[in-house]
Amino acid sequence: MNKEIAFKWFKQALHDLEMAERNIEIEGYDVAAFLAHQAVEKLLKSIFALEGKAIPRIHYIDELAYQLSLSEELINDVVDLTADYTFARYPDVAEHIPYEEYDEDVARVKVEKARRIFEALKERYKALEDER
Numbered sequence: 542m543n544k545e546i547a548f549k550w551f552k553q554a555l556h557d558l559e560m561a562e563r564n565i566e567i568e569g570y571d572v573a574a575f576l577a578h579q580a581v582e583k584l585l586k587s588i589f590a591l592e593g594k595a596i597p598r599i600h601y602i603d604e605l606a607y608q609l610s611l612s613e614e615l616i617n618d619v620v621d622l623t624a625d626y627t628f629a630r631y632p633d634v635a636e637h638i639p640y641e642e643y644d645e646d647v648a649r650v651k652v653e654k655a656r657r658i659f660e661a662l663k664e665r666y667k668a669l670e671d672e673r
Contacts (some may be wrong), residue, residue, distance in 0.1 A: 561576035571648075573648075578625040580655050581619060603620045614661075
């Protein structure tokens, strides 16, 4: 993989994180949680590309985190976001309808965890940030 591909993943990750934050403002809490997951997924995939590794075609961000040997603390945050890929979107995977299940507090926690992951991995994607 090359830096150009990594940069595309990184740029989309930043956009998804921003959109997660904006969805909190319009009470799209389920969407905010889903986009927090998406932001982290794309950030991790950008790191795979930047480090010259093939980008896994999976959405299990916990598995991506393990493959990148993230710290236990970060993996805990990633694990908390992993289920939002499905739970935040599909009404048949949980007891409640997604938009009724997520509230502002939950959405803020999810977005904050995504932000922490971005901050903690800054050194690994610093080369991409310089190109912004």
